[in-house]
Amino acid sequence: MMKNNVTxxxxxxxxxxxVLTAAEICALAAMYDGFAxxxxxxxxxxxxxxxxxxxVRFGDIVYSPITPYxxxxxxxCCHNAEYGRFKGYLKKTGTxxxxxxxxxxxIVPKKIFINIYLIGVLSxxxxxxxxxxxxxxxxxxxSQFVEDNxxxxxxxxxxxx
Amino acid sequence: xxxxxKFKDIILSGNxxxxxxxxxxxxxxxxxxxxxxxxxxxxxIKRFDEVDAQWSVNEKVAFEVAYGASIGGARSLYVSKHVxxxxxxxxxxxxxxxxxxxxxxxxxxxxxxxHSSQNxxxxxxxxxxxxxxxxxxxxxxEAKELIKKAFDISEKYQTPVLFxxxxxxxxxxxxxxxxxxxxxxxPPFDIPMKQYVMVPANSYPRHLYLEKRILRIKTFxxxxxLNFIENGKGITGFITSGVSYLYxxxxxxxxxxxxLGMSYPFPEKLALKFAKQxxxxxxxxxxxxxxxxxxxxxxxxxxxxxxxxxxGELKSEFIPxxxxxxxxxxxxxxxxxxxFCAGCPHRPVFYVLKQLKVTVAGDIGCxxxxxxxxxxxxxxxxxxxxxxxxxxxxxxxxxxxPLVGVLGDSTFVHSGITGLINAAYNKQTGVIIILxxxxxxxxxxxxxxxxxxxxKGEKTKKLSLEKIAEVSGADEVIVVDPFKIKELKxxxxxxxxxxxxxxxxxxxxxxxxxxxxxxxxxxxIDKCKKCQVCxxxxxxxxxxxxxxxxxxxxxxxxxxxxxxxxxxFKALTxx
Ligand SMILES: Cc1ncc(C[n+]2csc(CCOP(=O)(O)OP(=O)(O)O)c2C)c(N)n1
Numbered sequence: 049m050m051k052n053n054v055t056x057x058x059x060x061x062x063x064x065x066x067v068l069t070a071a072e073i074c075a076l077a078a079m080y081d082g083f084a085x086x087x088x089x090x091x092x093x094x095x096x097x098x099x100x101x102x103x104v105r106f107g108d109i110v111y112s113p114i115t116p117y118x119x120x121x122x123x124x125c126c127h128n129a130e131y132g133r134f135k136g137y138l139k140k141t142g143t144x145x146x147x148x149x150x151x152x153x154x155i156v157p158k159k160i161f162i163n164i165y166l167i168g169v170l171s172x173x174x175x176x177x178x179x180x181x182x183x184x185x186x187x188x189x190x191s192q193f194v195e196d197n198x199x200x201x202x203x204x205x206x207x208x209x
Numbered sequence: 210x211x212x213x214x215k216f217k218d219i220i221l222s223g224n225x226x227x228x229x230x231x232x233x234x235x236x237x238x239x240x241x242x243x244x245x246x247x248x249x250x251x252x253x254i255k256r257f258d259e260v261d262a263q264w265s266v267n268e269k270v271a272f273e274v275a276y277g278a279s280i281g282g283a284r285s286l287y288v289s290k291h292v293x294x295x296x297x298x299x300x301x302x303x304x305x306x307x308x309x310x311x312x313x314x315x316x317x318x319x320x321x322x323x324h325s326s327q328n329x330x331x332x333x334x335x336x337x338x339x340x341x342x343x344x345x346x347x348x349x350x351e352a353k354e355l356i357k358k359a360f361d362i363s364e365k366y367q368t369p370v371l372f373x374x375x376x377x378x379x380x381x382x383x384x385x386x387x388x389x390x391x392x393x394x395x396p397p398f399d400i401p402m403k404q405y406v407m408v409p410a411n412s413y414p415r416h417l418y419l420e421k422r423i424l425r426i427k428t429f430x431x432x433x434x435l436n437f438i439e440n441g442k443g444i445t446g447f448i449t450s451g452v453s454y455l456y457x458x459x460x461x462x463x464x465x466x467x468x469l470g471m472s473y474p475f476p477e478k479l480a481l482k483f484a485k486q487x488x489x490x491x492x493x494x495x496x497x498x499x500x501x502x503x504x505x506x507x508x509x510x511x512x513x514x515x516x517x518x519x520x521g522e523l524k525s526e527f528i529p530x531x532x533x534x535x536x537x538x539x540x541x542x543x544x545x546x547x548x549f550c551a552g553c554p555h556r557p558v559f560y561v562l563k564q565l566k567v568t569v570a571g572d573i574g575c576x577x578x579x580x581x582x583x584x585x586x587x588x589x590x591x592x593x594x595x596x597x598x599x600x601x602x603x604x605x606x607x608x609x610x611p612l613v614g615v616l617g618d619s620t621f622v623h624s625g626i627t628g629l630i631n632a633a634y635n636k637q638t639g640v641i642i643i644l645x646x647x648x649x650x651x652x653x654x655x656x657x658x659x660x661x662x663x664x665k666g667e668k669t670k671k672l673s674l675e676k677i678a679e680v681s682g683a684d685e686v687i688v689v690d691p692f693k694i695k696e697l698k699x700x701x702x703x704x705x706x707x708x709x710x711x712x713x714x715x716x717x718x719x720x721x722x723x724x725x726x727x728x729x730x731x732x733x734i735d736k737c738k739k740c741q742v743c744x745x746x747x748x749x750x751x752x753x754x755x756x757x758x759x760x761x762x763x764x765x766x767x768x769x770x771x772x773x774x775x776x777x778f779k780a781l782t783x784x
Contacts, residue, residue: 062545064765079220079384087220088381090324096578097749099544111458113348113381116525133543159764 054107055174056115058134059163061126063097066163069188070124071102073167076184077176078106088113099130122173124166125149145169151207161200164189168204221385223349223378224249227316229385230353232257234312234360235393237283239263240271242623243652244290245325246379247318251288252655255664259390264655264664267593267623272297272315276304276369279313280405282395284360291319291332292592296624298335301369305339306415307405308367308422310396312360315341318374321495322522325376325651327573327592329521331497336371336473340423343371343473344435347454349383355470358435362471366426375495377452377522427474435470438483445532446487448480448500448511453493456525475503484509491532495523549578551750552726552767554646554717557691559586560746560771561698562613567705570603572596572616572625575651575719576644583745587615594624597641601632604639611705614641618674619649619657626681633682633710640704640711641683643674644691646719654721674714684709691715694774720767727768729784732761736780743772743781 057074061067068089075087083106090100103115120137123144131146138144145166152165164185171181182198189197221229228250231239239262241251254262261283265271268289278285287297294301294317301315317335320326336343344359346352356372363370403411430436446465447457450472457466467483469476480503484490490511492501501513517537518527527537549556559579562569563586571577571587572595579587591599600614616625621643629641649655656662661671675686687700697715704711739757750765751772761772773781 063547064550075220075382084384085220086381086383088377090380096547096550096575097545098547110383111455111462112525113377113383113452113455114524116459118526129545 054105054110055122056103056105056120057122057124057170057174058101058103058115058120058137059124059126060099060101060134061130061163063100065100065126066160067100067126068102070126070163070167071104073164073181073184073188074104074170074176075106076187077180078104080180080183081176083107084110086110086113099133101134122170124170126163126166143173145173148204148207152204155203156200161196164197164200165204165207168201169207170204171201172205172208218387219385220382221349221353222249222380222382223346223352223374224318224380225253225382226349226353226385227346227356227372227374228253229387230356231286231314231360232260233353233388233390234357235284235391236260236286236360237311237393238275238278239286239288240265240274240278241286241288241316242266242268242271242293242296243619243649243655244293244318245652246320246376247288247290247293247316247374248652248655249379250316250318251664252653254286255666259392262664264657266658268293268296269300272300272304275315276300276309276313279309279311280400282311282398284312284393286314286316288316289318290326291317291330292327293317294332294335295330296593301335302339303407304369305341306407306412306419309363309369310367310399311393312363313369314356314359314363314372315369316372316374318376318379319496320376322376327590329496331495331499332371332373333472333499334497336373337499339371340419341369341371342366342426342430342471343373344471345373345450345469346378347450347452347468347470348378349381350385351470352378353385355435362426362429366422366429368422368426373451375452423474427476430471430474430476431478433471436476436479437468437470438479438486439466439468440486441465444488445491446483446489447491447493448483448504449493450500451495453495453523456523456528457493459525460528469500472500475500477503477507480504480507480509484511493523493528493531546581547578548581548747548749549575550720551748551765552720552769554691554715554719555579555644556584556746556748556769557694557697557771557774558615558642558644558715559584560775561694561701562586562615565611565698565701565705567611567613567701568603570596570600570612570614572620573651574617574620574644574649575646576615576617577651581747583747593620594628596620597625597628598631600639600641601628601635601637604637612639613701613705614639616641616643617650618643618645618647618659619655621674622658622672626677629678629681629683629712638684638708638710640701640713642701643678643712643714645674645714645716646722647716648719648722650719650721654719675712678712678714682710683712685711686714687711688714688716691717692769692771694771726766727770729763729768730761730766730770730773731782731784732759733780733782734758736778738778738780740778742775742777746771746775748772
């Protein structure tokens with residue numbers, strides 16, 4: 049009944065942390081690899097330091113812009129205080145990448161790099177190609193910060209192995 | 210439907226895709242007023258030199274500008290959030306009578322789930338109320354394609370067309386294919402007075418015409434490709450519109466569906482035809498029973514959602530429950546509430562108002578966040594402009610209550626000025642505070658007349674808030690820096706006790722406009738008495754530690770110094 053060839057990722061955290069940026073990078077990278085992509089986000093009131101979430105779904109055909117309950121393949125939590133908000137959204141076979149948040153926080157020099165570090169972690173799990181990730185980072189991040197971001201992206205990738 | 214591996218072009222949000230579609234449709238004039246979830250439409254369209262686009266002063270003005278542009282022969286677009294339509298309702302209702310010349314599309318962005326609004330009204334009802342056709346896309350891809358159809362329908366039937374988006378479509382992105390703009394030839398300039406002058410002698414015949422026209426559009430609705438049947442498998446079929454269509458596809462990709470891209474006027478014959486093809490019909494729609502009521506009128510046997518689902522946004526996982534006729538289980542909103550940014554100039558104002566223990570007639574803007582604990586110092590928030598007029602009313606209802614009216618710069622210009630004139634004209638006294646942060650912050654920092662910048666980023670005449678307050682009839686106008694809290698407190702206290710109509714303008718830019726930090730705050734733990742007064746200002750840069758001390762996040766702190774001002778033990782100092 050459910051489409052199985054769709055990968056669903058939920059990014060969540062607090063406004064101002066770069067949660068939406070992380071999701072944007074992921075959506076773009078999936079698009080560069082030729083997938084049909086949907087990304088949904090929250091604007092307005094929620095952006096004033098409150099909880100934010102963004103869903104990215106990609107595959108052959110994607111219908112709902114938000115991940116249905118218990119259908120997420122990956123959960124990316126960017127803030128400790130938010131942990132647990134999407135528990136029920138994870139598939140039985142899904143992966144919660146929460147453990148990498150605290151690993152990352154120990155090594156990133158500034159908290160603003162945590163999103164890109166976690167993207168690096170995620171990149172190891174998904175079938176999106178490395179070159180598309182890099183291209184998406186270059187497209188999304190202001191040019192003067194690209195180099196640093198790519199560095200922390202690779203740190204995230206290394207964190208896995 | 211969006212399909213696989215075809216596009217490597219671009220992903221756009223529903224708002225961006227709509228703007229792009231309008232551009233491709235040859236739109237010449239676009240006007241609107243910011244409001245979540247609609248704001249990005251005009252913010253995207255502004256990049257096109259061919260489009261004369263503006264932030265108007267409010268939605269009524271925007272509507273009249275766009276309507277006029279259509280009479281002038283330009284394809285035109287009006288854009289606002291759902292409640293903006295309420296403000297534009299007067300011209301909207303009558304524009305259905307007069308009809309238009311070049312294509313005129315009214316975009317309403319509804320907010321099911323009240324993500325960022327004062328209510329969750331379903332504006333599909335506006336279409337049937339005003340008797341104008343209603344188009345409802347299901348996705349960004351459709352928003353781009355259907356907006357073009359909307360312009361064509363508008364011209365074909367000489368009617369404004371209501372185009373309804375919802376938050377989920379506005380703010381989700383997907384792959385989009387771009388096409389070229391097609392420039393439209395302007396129709397000849399012709400203003401038949403019998404059509405455009407709505408005095409009784411003309412309005413009555415125009416009403417007759419309107420009734421006939423909507424019947425003609427109904428015939429169109431039966432055969433347009435905007436409404437179609439997906440045959441599918443199985444004996445249970447769905448009737449749906451908008452984003453709900455995608456939730457059905459997510460759950461039952463092969464089910465028979467009658468998908469309504471144009472849900473008003475309702476295609477009766479098509480619905481009857483669909484009813485013959487399937488055994489059971491289930492209506493799935495967000496918010497109001499709009500399609501459901503049409504089905505009831507046609508006496509077509511169907512099931513629809515339990516009324517409990519009329520509140521809030523639909524989700525994919527609700528569909529099986531709706532089919533089973535279950536009631537909605539309300540879940541508490543989880544997660545962290547939003548709060549004023551570090552360095553926000555609204556914070557000191559509400560800190561002072563709280564200290565003074567006054568009641569605050571508030572308004573809509575970032576400052577509505579002051580209603581949340583621990584600040585808890587804004588007591589009403591109804592609609593834009595009420596910060597002055599409801600203030601006046603409360604004063605009249607209860608003279609002895611210490612009361613202040615509060616609203617932002619953008620809101621003051623939107624609909625506060627009329628309230629101020631009214632208060633002055635009707636001899637009201639009291640204190641009104643205009644929080645001038647030089648932007649329309651809540652909706653993403655759009656410029657407004659008091660900033661002297663247009664939507665296109667050009668310099669323009671700058672409206673002086675102090676001058677307009679003065680000529681509107683304020684006895685006294687005071688401009689103050691809100692971070693000078695002693696001064697601010699003095700002005701408010703004095704003004705509360707005299708018999709004047711005072712306007713206090715607190716002027717300091719929003720942190721999104723001026724990101725410069727004003728130094729840093731040092732915390733001396735030895736001097737800290739754990740009184741927690743600094744936590745009462747609810748700054749995101751200050752948090753409580755397990756031992757009851759505090760921690761200052763230097764990455765977030767903007768050095769505004771409010772915490773330094775409120776600490777009586779000099780534990781906090783500014784560097
Ligand atoms: C009729 C209507 N139009 C638009 C909106 C969206 N909206 C909410 S607050 C706001 C204005 C905020 O600007 P301002 O008053 O300057 O306050 P700030 O957010 O900058 O503090 C707008 C446009 C609305 N709620 N109602």
